[in-house]
Amino acid sequence: MTTEKSNESRFWADQLASEAKPRDGKHVVGDAKTPSGRIHVGSLRGVLIHDVIYKAVRDSGAKAEYVYRFDDLDPMDGFPPGVPEAFREHMAKPLCDVPSPEPGFDSFAQFFAEEFRSVFEKLDCRPTIAWSSSLYRAGKLNTLIRQALEKADVFNEINARVANVKKEAGWLPINVVCPDCGKIGTTSVTDFDGKTVAYQCKDVKYAKGCGNSGRISPFDGNAKLTWKADWAAAFVLHGVTIEGAGKDHYAAGGSRDVANEVVEKVFDYPHPYNFPYEFFIMGGRKMSTSKGVGVSAKDMGQSLPANLLRFLMTRYKPNTAIDFNPDGETIPRLFSDWDRFSDIYFGKAEARDPDVPRIFALSQIGGKPKDVFYPPFSFVAQLVQIPGVDVPQAMEKYKGSALSADERKELEHRMAYAKIWLEKFAPDEAKIRIVEKPDFAGLTQCQKDALNEFAGVFAKEKDLNVQAEAVKQICEKNGIKINDFFQAAYRVFLGRDKGPKLLPFLSALDSGMVARRLTLQR
Numbered sequence: 438m439t440t441e442k443s444n445e446s447r448f449w450a451d452q453l454a455s456e457a458k459p460r461d462g463k464h465v466v467g468d469a470k471t472p473s474g475r476i477h478v479g480s481l482r483g484v485l486i487h488d489v490i491y492k493a494v495r496d497s498g499a500k501a502e503y504v505y506r507f508d509d510l511d512p513m514d515g516f517p518p519g520v521p522e523a524f525r526e527h528m529a530k531p532l533c534d535v536p537s538p539e540p541g542f543d544s545f546a547q548f549f550a551e552e553f554r555s556v557f558e559k560l561d562c563r564p565t566i567a568w569s570s571s572l573y574r575a576g577k578l579n580t581l582i583r584q585a586l587e588k589a590d591v592f593n594e595i596n597a598r599v600a601n602v603k604k605e606a607g608w609l610p611i612n613v614v615c616p617d618c619g620k621i622g623t624t625s626v627t628d629f630d631g632k633t634v635a636y637q638c639k640d641v642k643y644a645k646g647c648g649n650s651g652r653i654s655p656f657d658g659n660a661k662l663t664w665k666a667d668w669a670a671a672f673v674l675h676g677v678t679i680e681g682a683g684k685d686h687y688a689a690g691g692s693r694d695v696a697n698e699v700v701e702k703v704f705d706y707p708h709p710y711n712f713p714y715e716f717f718i719m720g721g722r723k724m725s726t727s728k729g730v731g732v733s734a735k736d737m738g739q740s741l742p743a744n745l746l747r748f749l750m751t752r753y754k755p756n757t758a759i760d761f762n763p764d765g766e767t768i769p770r771l772f773s774d775w776d777r778f779s780d781i782y783f784g785k786a787e788a789r790d791p792d793v794p795r796i797f798a799l800s801q802i803g804g805k806p807k808d809v810f811y812p813p814f815s816f817v818a819q820l821v822q823i824p825g826v827d828v829p830q831a832m833e834k835y836k837g838s839a840l841s842a843d844e845r846k847e848l849e850h851r852m853a854y855a856k857i858w859l860e861k862f863a864p865d866e867a868k869i870r871i872v873e874k875p876d877f878a879g880l881t882q883c884q885k886d887a888l889n890e891f892a893g894v895f896a897k898e899k900d901l902n903v904q905a906e907a908v909k910q911i912c913e914k915n916g917i918k919i920n921d922f923f924q925a926a927y928r929v930f931l932g933r934d935k936g937p938k939l940l941p942f943l944s945a946l947d948s949g950m951v952a953r954r955l956t957l958q959r
């Protein structure tokens with residue numbers, strides 16, 4: 438069997454899982470996102486890294502939970518493209534109070550959060566979802582709010598020293614929802630008396646305040662801690678033991694340093710195991726716009742199979758930046774890497790990298806790896822271009838036996854992606870067609886004789902290995918190199934010097950047509 442035991446692997450997530458300390462015998466892996474608009478594909482990196490860690494912890498035998506927070510009480514502080522102008526009046530309101538841009542959702546936040554969630558669930562990430570608005574409104578943050586307000590001077594000292602953020606004296610790390618205008622981004626808060634805080638609703642860069650002021654309870658969803666305090670509070674509330682963040686939060690004096698110190702000094706709680714992760718970007722925006730390929734998480738799911746996206750994110754350590762450019766041979770290469778990793782996992786090939794079995798196991802969607810034949814993607818992509826080819830039948834010939842139900846499903850899946858790839862990303866060399874009128878004039882007599890002789894073999898012998906052996910002998914006999922034979926065949930069928938693996942390709946074509954071409958008849 439395979440080496441699935443995590444203590445034998447140097448795989449990054451297993452290593453991280455072994456370094457982090459559980460709390461009360463349990464790990465909670467955390468991550469969060471503010472659903473303020475269509476979520477960029479780069480945000481999937483965090484979701485996936487944390488999911489892989491969560492599964493590594495679970496595989497090590499420890500109790501584990503993965504909690505994903507949607508920070509939907511945050512203000513609408515930017516205006517995403519495509520949203521109707523009428524939504525401008527909602528700027529600075531909590532995202533959970535802004536209407537959904539499309540029917541069927543409770544709020545703006547819920548619409549974009551659910552869209553993102555549906556993408557990451559397809560990648561087999563199924564964290565427990567925590568909506569911060571529900572938690573605040575249910576009073577779950579009340580104790581932490583009280584602590585943060587009572588120790589606001591500690592928070593302000595940390596924020597000033599670590600992040601060089603200086604606030605006016607008396608400023609409190611919380612924003613109330615203005616009871617007059619419903620905005621949260623416009624309020625500044627001072628003077629906590631144990632029951633209420635004083636607030637003022639003032640203009641900010643992106644929105645106008647209503648100018649009112651007064652006192653209000655900061656509890657039960659009337660207010661939300663400012664984000665670094667809220668981040669620290671979330672660690673405590675969910676008992677988070679492992680949570681990384683994008684590397685932009687880790688600059689010297691960055692928000693993560695502040696949150697970590699706040700969690701310890703304000704909330705008297707240990708900070709989670711901490712690690713930065715690098716960006717995931719889609720190479721060249723030019724490519725994206727010119728070919729109409731989106732860079733939202735939703736669109737990405739339509740261009741790259743979910744298991745390959747998961748594979749990509751599992752394979753590379755969090756501190757490796759991934760610049761994914763789907764143009765050219767990237768996707769076929771990913772498919773063939775997947776197939777190779779499968780062979781290694783099932784002991785059919787040697788691995789140079791001992792992490793391969795773990796990477797493959799954690800890249801799966803929906804359970805353990807299955808020992809199946811994966812139809813080579815490049816070959817599938819060639820076959821789908823030739824009219825009249827029965828691809829499943831051709832693939833059975835190539836495999837040498839019937840396809841199982843799983844294999845047939847995988848083939849259909851690859852055929853569908855091959856069409857997407859050919860349309861959106863494939864280089865011109867990958868596009869093939871059978872020439873209508875072959876040009877035999879460019880071939881030497883020896884090449885012609887060799888093709889002719891092979892026609893006899895092809896008519897009788899269906900076994901590809903036997904055919905290959907015959908080609909060798911025919912070439913020797915006619916005094917040509919194997920490459921000259923291939924080149925001649927490609928010229929006759931495709932009108933070019935290179936092409937797919939020849940023998941499986943020929944066996945997928947109409948045998949009458951192949952016989953005519955090999956015997957140099959039009």
Ligand SMILES: [Zn+2]
Pocket residue numbers: 615616617618619620623638646647648649
């Ligand atoms: Zn107001």
